[in-house]
Amino acid sequence: MLMRGGEDVGFGKQQCIDWYLVTLMNGMEISSTYLYTTCSSSGGGGGGRSNSGSGGANNNDIKSTITNPCLKILVNDIISKGIEFTTEQTLNSIFGSNSKINLTFAQANYSSADTDGSTTPPSVVLNSDQTIKSFDITLKLNEKTMPNAAKEYISATVIHETLHAYFSYRDKELNPTGQHNEMATDIYVAWFINAIKNIYPTISDFNAKALAWGGLEDTAGWDTFRATYPYDAGQITLANDEFHDGELGTKCSN
Numbered sequence: 001m002l003m004r005g006g007e008d009v010g011f012g013k014q015q016c017i018d019w020y021l022v023t024l025m026n027g028m029e030i031s032s033t034y035l036y037t038t039c040s041s042s043g044g045g046g047g048g049r050s051n052s053g054s055g056g057a058n059n060n061d062i063k064s065t066i067t068n069p070c071l072k073i074l075v076n077d078i079i080s081k082g083i084e085f086t087t088e089q090t091l092n093s094i095f096g097s098n099s100k101i102n103l104t105f106a107q108a109n110y111s112s113a114d115t116d117g118s119t120t121p122p123s124v125v126l127n128s129d130q131t132i133k134s135f136d137i138t139l140k141l142n143e144k145t146m147p148n149a150a151k152e153y154i155s156a157t158v159i160h161e162t163l164h165a166y167f168s169y170r171d172k173e174l175n176p177t178g179q180h181n182e183m184a185t186d187i188y189v190a191w192f193i194n195a196i197k198n199i200y201p202t203i204s205d206f207n208a209k210a211l212a213w214g215g216l217e218d219t220a221g222w223d224t225f226r227a228t229y230p231y232d233a234g235q236i237t238l239a240n241d242e243f244h245d246g247e248l249g250t251k252c253s254n
Contacts, residue, residue: 005070006134013063014079017191019172033201037055048074051109052136053150053196054105060105061095061097061102061103061158061165061251062091062092062095062096062102062103062105063077063078063102063105064104064105064106065102065107065140066105066106066107066189067107068107068143068146068147068165070147070151070154070239070253071107071143071146071147074141074151074154074252075105075141075154075158077155077199078158078159078162078199079091079105079130081198081199083159083162084195085163085166085197089166091103091166094166094169095165095169099170100133100134101135102135102136103133103136103137103138103139103162104136104139105136105138105140105141105148105158106139106140107137107140107141107142107143108140108142109142109143109144110142111143113145114142115142115225116135116141116142116145116146116147116153116157116214116215116244117139117140117141117157117158117161118140118151118161118176118252119137119138119139119140119161119164119165120137120138120139120174120178121168121173121190122135122165122168122173122174123135123137124172124173125138126172130172132169132172133182134228137165137168137169137174139158139162139165140161141154141157141158141160141166142162144242145235147248147252148246148249149203149243149244149245149252150243150244150246150247150248150249150250150251150252151200151249151250151251151252152196152200152203152211152215152243152249153240153243153244153249154252155199156192156196156211156212156214156251157214157215159192159195159196160214160215163179163183163188163192164179165227166178167179180215180218181219181221183216183219184213184216184219184220184221184222184225188213189209189213189221192208192211192212192243193205193208195241196208196212205240206235206244206250207239207249208249209236210239210240210243211219211239211240211243213225213236213240214240214243217237
């Protein structure tokens, strides 16, 4: 039997619900197993963000199977607050308003502690006119290392992976190298800084910029930045390491 459990953890017009598999015997609950979390729009936009196309429907097309308490809360927070990729396209307008356009957050065990997260190649079906008929993509977080990082770093990792999802939806394919190079342009570094500061308003501009550059060390944009501003590049690398180790920022309390 599948039932809703837990409390709404949404902000504004977004709601997230925990789902459990419940076993009953003689009408009494004898066990329950957490399955996943779904987040959906209840209609309209909140906080100046657009949820176009929601029409008041709860399609639950953004799903989370994350069980780690810290990661789960931060992912749900980002889903609920939303991410604005363009003035017309947001995380929830793309992935939360069409039952055939789906995004799943998951946790995974990586062999390397240096891997914060990853985006799996999407499953894409196109119509005859090359528009998207269906799209499914999964974003994963390192379940061993991420809970020990600062909240700001975890959120930055989630934003980084959602940007991969957006680019993959836009281009109908996952191209990590090309997408990283696009993220390393001035326009997307500025976009990332704004996205981080929307979640953590008191974070310094420099630390927000440091988190924006995370994961982009193999790009031409980073090479140019490092050659032009070697001191700043060194401080950005140091700040990212400290956020990753939980020495800078706010630690999660699992």
